[in-house]
Amino acid sequence: MKKYIFRRLLNIIPVLLGISVITFGLIHMVPCDPAEVYLRLSQIPPTDEAVALVRSELGLDRPLYIQYFDWLWKVFHLDFGKSFVTRQPVLPSVLYYIPATIQLTACSLLLMFLISIPLGIWAALYKDSLLDQFSRILAFIGASMPSFWLGFLLLYVFSLKLDLLPVTGRGTFLHLILPSLTLALGYAATYTRLLRTSMLENLNKDFVLYARVRGIKEKLIIGKHVFKNALLPMITAFGMSLGHLLAGSVIVENIFAWPGVGRYCVFSIFSRDYPVIQCYVCLMAVIFVVCNLLVDIAYVYLDPRIKIGR
Amino acid sequence: MKKLIYLALLLIIVYSVSLTGCGNSTEKTTGVKTKAKELTFSWNKDIGDLNPHNYSAQMFAQGLVYEPLVTYAEGGKIEPCLAEKWDTSPDGREITFTLRKGVNFSDGTEFNAAAAKQNFDAVLANAQRHEWLELINQIEKTEVSGDYTLKVYFKNAYYPALQEFALIRPIRFLAPTGFPENGQTSEAIKKPIGTGPWVLSEYKKDEYAVFTRNENYWGTKPKLEKVIVKIIPDGETRVIAFEKGELDLIFGSGVISLDSFKQLKESGKYETKNSGPLSTRVIAMNSNKGATKDLPVRQAIQHGINKQAVINGIFYGTEEKADTLFSSNLPYCDLKLKPYDYNLEKAASLLDNAGWKQADGKEFREKNGQALELELCFDSTDNIQKSAAEAMQGDLKKLGINLKLIAEESQAYNQRQKDGNFNLIFSETWGVPYDPHSLCSSMRKPSHADYQAQSGLSMKPEIDKKIEEVLLSTDEKTRQELYTYILKTLHEQAVYLPISYRTNMAVYHKNLSGFKFLSTQYDVPLTDIDIK
Numbered sequence: 001m002k003k004y005i006f007r008r009l010l011n012i013i014p015v016l017l018g019i020s021v022i023t024f025g026l027i028h029m030v031p032c033d034p035a036e037v038y039l040r041l042s043q044i045p046p047t048d049e050a051v052a053l054v055r056s057e058l059g060l061d062r063p064l065y066i067q068y069f070d071w072l073w074k075v076f077h078l079d080f081g082k083s084f085v086t087r088q089p090v091l092p093s094v095l096y097y098i099p100a101t102i103q104l105t106a107c108s109l110l111l112m113f114l115i116s117i118p119l120g121i122w123a124a125l126y127k128d129s130l131l132d133q134f135s136r137i138l139a140f141i142g143a144s145m146p147s148f149w150l151g152f153l154l155l156y157v158f159s160l161k162l163d164l165l166p167v168t169g170r171g172t173f174l175h176l177i178l179p180s181l182t183l184a185l186g187y188a189a190t191y192t193r194l195l196r197t198s199m200l201e202n203l204n205k206d207f208v209l210y211a212r213v214r215g216i217k218e219k220l221i222i223g224k225h226v227f228k229n230a231l232l233p234m235i236t237a238f239g240m241s242l243g244h245l246l247a248g249s250v251i252v253e254n255i256f257a258w259p260g261v262g263r264y265c266v267f268s269i270f271s272r273d274y275p276v277i278q279c280y281v282c283l284m285a286v287i288f289v290v291c292n293l294l295v296d297i298a299y300v301y302l303d304p305r306i307k308i309g310r
Numbered sequence: 311m312k313k314l315i316y317l318a319l320l321l322i323i324v325y326s327v328s329l330t331g332c333g334n335s336t337e338k339t340t341g342v343k344t345k346a347k348e349l350t351f352s353w354n355k356d357i358g359d360l361n362p363h364n365y366s367a368q369m370f371a372q373g374l375v376y377e378p379l380v381t382y383a384e385g386g387k388i389e390p391c392l393a394e395k396w397d398t399s400p401d402g403r404e405i406t407f408t409l410r411k412g413v414n415f416s417d418g419t420e421f422n423a424a425a426a427k428q429n430f431d432a433v434l435a436n437a438q439r440h441e442w443l444e445l446i447n448q449i450e451k452t453e454v455s456g457d458y459t460l461k462v463y464f465k466n467a468y469y470p471a472l473q474e475f476a477l478i479r480p481i482r483f484l485a486p487t488g489f490p491e492n493g494q495t496s497e498a499i500k501k502p503i504g505t506g507p508w509v510l511s512e513y514k515k516d517e518y519a520v521f522t523r524n525e526n527y528w529g530t531k532p533k534l535e536k537v538i539v540k541i542i543p544d545g546e547t548r549v550i551a552f553e554k555g556e557l558d559l560i561f562g563s564g565v566i567s568l569d570s571f572k573q574l575k576e577s578g579k580y581e582t583k584n585s586g587p588l589s590t591r592v593i594a595m596n597s598n599k600g601a602t603k604d605l606p607v608r609q610a611i612q613h614g615i616n617k618q619a620v621i622n623g624i625f626y627g628t629e630e631k632a633d634t635l636f637s638s639n640l641p642y643c644d645l646k647l648k649p650y651d652y653n654l655e656k657a658a659s660l661l662d663n664a665g666w667k668q669a670d671g672k673e674f675r676e677k678n679g680q681a682l683e684l685e686l687c688f689d690s691t692d693n694i695q696k697s698a699a700e701a702m703q704g705d706l707k708k709l710g711i712n713l714k715l716i717a718e719e720s721q722a723y724n725q726r727q728k729d730g731n732f733n734l735i736f737s738e739t740w741g742v743p744y745d746p747h748s749l750c751s752s753m754r755k756p757s758h759a760d761y762q763a764q765s766g767l768s769m770k771p772e773i774d775k776k777i778e779e780v781l782l783s784t785d786e787k788t789r790q791e792l793y794t795y796i797l798k799t800l801h802e803q804a805v806y807l808p809i810s811y812r813t814n815m816a817v818y819h820k821n822l823s824g825f826k827f828l829s830t831q832y833d834v835p836l837t838d839i840d841i842k
Contacts, residue, residue: 032721040724046757050438086359086366087497096515155550167551168542170517257542259516267355270691272721 004300008293019285020075024068027274035060037272038084071278080279085271090279094261100170101260104183104252105245107176111184112191119188120195121227127200135192142189151182151255168257179256183249187241191234198230205229232303239295243288347535347841349822351559351834352542352551356516360502362482363433363495369478369832370562371539374521375416376482376504379407379426379475382743384829386641388472392421392483392505393460402467402784409458413528415485416509423454428493429483430462436496444751444781445474445481467784470747477743478832507532507837516541533824533840546570552580552817558841559825560817561834563588567693572626574817581818584628585827587637587811589741591629593686593702593734594759595805598766601682602733606664608804611734612650613657614709615702621810624697628815632808634801636739636746642793643746647801657709668710675710683712684733687726690717695736698809730762738812741831750777750796763805773799 027034035054039046055061059070074081080090123135158178159167169175202208203226211221250262261280268276358367362376379393393407413421430452433440440446448468453461464471475481485503489495502510507527512520521537540557542548545566551557552574560566566574575582595602595611602608617631633649666675666682675682686702688695696717703713713734718726726732737759740749753760754774764770773796780792800806818825824838 032725037721046728152546152550155547160550160554163554167554167556168540168547254543255547257517257540257544257547259514259541263516263543270720 005293005297008296012289012293015289016285020072020282021068023278023281023285024071027278028064028067030272032272033060034058034084034272034274037274041084041271041273075282080282081275083268083276084273085268085276090275094264094276094279094283097259097261097264100258101246101249101253101262103176104179104249104258104260105242107180108183108187108245108249109242111180112188115184115188116191116195120192121199121222123192123196124199124203124230125222132196135196139189139193142186145186146251147182147186148251148255150185151178151252154178154182155255170259175256179252179258182255183245183252187245191237194234194237195230198233199226202226202229228302232299235295235298235302239291242291243284246287247284347533348538349534349536349558349836349839349841350538350540350556351561352540352548352557352565353562354541354543354545354565356541357513357519357539359498360510361495361499362484362502362504363429363436363480363499365439365479370834371510371519371521372482373478373506373833374508374537374836375502375506375510376478376484377506378477378482379409380472382473382476382830385639386473386743388476391476392426396472402469403464405462405464405471406455407460407462409460410528411458413505414526415483415487415503415505416524416526417485417487417503418526419485419487419503421483421485421505422457423460424457425486426460426483427452427454428486428489430460430481432484432489432493432495433480435494439496440480442752443474443477443480444468444748445471466782468781469783469789470781473743473747476830508537511536530837532837534836537836549574555819558819558822559839561814563812563814563831564694565815566817568624568626568628571628571815571817579820581816581820581822581825583816583825583827585814585816585831586829587630587632587639588814588831589745589812590632590635590637590739591698591809591812592632592635592737592739593807593809594732594737594763595734595807596730596732596763596766597803597805598730598762600733601666601680601684603766604664605804606660607666607682609650610657610660610664610709611706611711612804612807613653613660614711615705615807616652617809618652620698620701624694624701625810629810629813632811635797635806635808636749637811640742640745642790643797645794645797647798650804654708661709661711666710673707673710674712681712682710683714685714685716686734686736687716687718687723687732688736689720689723691720692736699736727759727762728757730759730765732759732762734807735759735763741812743830746793746797747781750793751781753777764800764803767799767803767805769799769803 033051035051035058036046038054038058039050059067062070078091080094082088083090083093086093119131119135119138123132126132155167155178158165165174165178208221208226211225212218247262249258249260250266252258253260253263254266265277265280268280353368353370355368357371360367360371360375362372377392379391380388380396381391383389390410392410392413394410395408397406398404409421409423409426415421415425419425430449433446434449437446445468448464448466448471450463450465453463455461483505484495484499488499488501488503490498490500505528507524507529508521509524510519511522512518518541519539521539523532523535525531540551542551548557548560549566549570552560571582574580595608597603597608621627621629621631634643634645634647636643638644661675661682665677667677668675684706686699688699690696699715703715706713723735727735727737739745749760752758753764754777755761764773767773776792776796780789780796783789783792814827814831816825816827821842822839823842824840826835826838828835
């Protein structure tokens with residue numbers, strides 16, 4: 001297991017280097033000159049002299065590969081440069097917004113589990129029952145309804161009409177409910193169906209029949225044997241979703257005025273604040289890669305058949 | 311491993327719940343309820359660092375904390391603020407300000423000529439950054455000639471100096487105690503301390519800001535004790551928060567959709583208001599590119615757009631139809647120019663006479679085998695521009711003009727303005743107190759859409775020369791004559807298609823009284839507001 005983790009960690013290095021090249025390259029391929037963007041954001045007229053001066057200040061007049069290695073070297077030292085807009089170091093700004101996004105994601109994950117696991121199990125155990133039908137409808141709604149629309153619906157019903165929850169802000173636990181629910185519902189719907197299908201597949205396996213013949217209690221069969229095996233496809237999907245939840249919370253953050261990193265990044269994209277965009281993309285890439293690694297490790301743990309080299 | 315999974319789950323729960331305690335738990339910021347004499351409104355962006363000499367803060371917030379030497383009142387009249395009076399030398403190159411006595415910054419530090427000069431020096435040290443503002447380019451030096459007397463020397467006589475002293479930035483006054491150690495405010499300040507009626511008392515980046523009444527304020531103190539600004543980026547969320555009572559006031563231009571404004575207005579539950587004209591939504595037509603090089607084509611477009619239909623259908627009548635580049639209520643702009651009326655026959659005849667003929671069976675007009683195709687560029691994030699562009703596309707199709715719509719994100723759209731890579735492009739005048747002088751001044755700079763749009767006019771050098779003259783003129787009559795030439799020429803050359811005069815909107819609950827719009831667009835009128 002340790003060897004496997006070590007090997008996977010080593011694999012991360014070329015992946016991250018590749019990402020860094022793509023991130024750096026894409027930013028330099030966009031049609032707007034970063035020097036001009038910098039001047040415009042600083043309210044300085046982008047005259048030829050001013051552009052030349054800024055290009056020299058930012059090192060943009062050097063060959064691209066030198067710029068890349070210089071940038072990479074600084075990144076290794078956790079220096080992502082200064083924001084074009086605020087002129088403050090980028091990393092502390094991004095880190096300032098991260099806790100709010102993690103909080104939202106964590107709460108959404110929790111809700112996602114709380115909804116999808118019991119509903120998925122029940123839908124499988126009581127196949128074609130009313131509950132199963134309900135989970136199907138929920139899946140359709142969850143998968144087809146865009147989060148911005150769902151967010152507004154929830155706001156309209158629970159905040160405006162029923163006056164149960166606040167509309168915006170990040171003050172108390174109550175503020176967390178609607179944004180988390182908006183973010184979680186789409187995923188919960190998918191996971192419920194995924195778990196149901198996987199549970200049904202496993203319920204028909206020989207080991208279940210054998211366990212029943214052995215007289216093992218049904219609860220134990222479902223909880224320990226079937227559920228554990230049924231979790232595998234869910235874990236794979238979960239690995240991808242975690243990154244998506246973190247990086248994709250931007251719409252929800254916007255609707256609910258949640259001060260997260262997604263909102264900050266979108267603002268930076270609109271103002272072409274390149275250092276912030278680069279930092280955000282790198283950070284998200286690391287999160288994605290680490291999530292996938294964790295999923296693979298969990299996979300090996302949950303399914304002993306998957307062994308390294310076998 | 312199992313333990314680890316349980317531990318991870320537990321951490322998720324603890325983290326997601328515990329952090330909720332980190333936010334501000336006061337009623338005001340959570341917005342559940344506001345107390346009497348407290349007003350909550352929202353803004354779409356964080357208020358920023360409140361550096362008065364920089365551009366990263368929101369102007370309305372800078373306007374609450376810092377004050378200018380003079381203010382801009384109705385019709386462009388200049389009124390005293392931190393300066394009690396001022397004298398301009400006969401050659402217009404020297405203004406002596408007599409500062410108001412007994413004014414203190416909110417921390418108790420005295421406002422005097424030395425403090426004012428320190429601010430001027432900090433701004434002038436960073437002059438390159440303020441190059442867009444002619445006032446800064448024209449200031450030669452400042453001099454303290456008494457405890458409360460400040461002299462400002464200019465390189466040339468610059469008539470709009472007083473208007474530009476009234477701007478929210480960059481010349482407003484930070485207390486000496488708010489300056490950083492190096493005395494330079496170009497990067498950051500130590501603390502936002504001004505002489506204004508409000509003091510920033512609480513702030514959480516991208517969440518909220520609380521402004522408390524400045525109890526040491528020299529002028530009329532606001533009736534409200536506290537103003538809470540919640541950062542809500544989405545307009546529709548803002549409407550729901552307002553309807554729920556989390557916000558007392560919605561204020562600004564484009565802060566909510568016009569559909570929402572109409573709906574709130576028609577509900578009859580709230581007070582809704584529109585200010586007078588503040589700036590003009592215009593379409594700049596490039597006299598140096600493609601078919602819009604032809605004056606008759608530009609004139610035909612002027613006659614071919616049904617502006618009133620756009621205003622009724624898209625703006626729901628909240629904005630007034632614009633016939634000229636600047637509203638006639640602005641200084642030097644009441645020129646009684648003849649508007650281009652909506653007249654399809656006249657438009658068609660102009661095109662026919664210019665050789666743009668519509669052949670049988672062809673959808674669009676042609677000249678020398680070239681179809682009459684134009685590109686209209688707009689900001690893809692601006693729904694109003696998009697709707698207006700679509701309406702114009704329909705109008706011009708009736709004339710046999712193929713108007714192609716180019717929607718791009720803000721920076722790419724800005725780039726087109728700068729490069730002149732457009733036939734038609736949405737633009738906007740700068741509004742009061744910048745209009746007409748600042749916009750006219752910028753018409754001389756190639757990085758502006760105005761310059762690009764005018765660059766094909768044979769009289770462009772003459773226009774630029776007159777602009778330079780008008781800014782340095784000392785005689786009122788000459789100034790009016792110069793403005794008349796500039797604005798009349800641009801009108802006759804049909805370089806601008808004015809659509810409507812943009813206004814500020816306000817929606818508030820009925821328990822709020824004393825609301826009235828100010829004559830400038832970025833100041834939030836909080837002083838007279840009271841809560842019943």
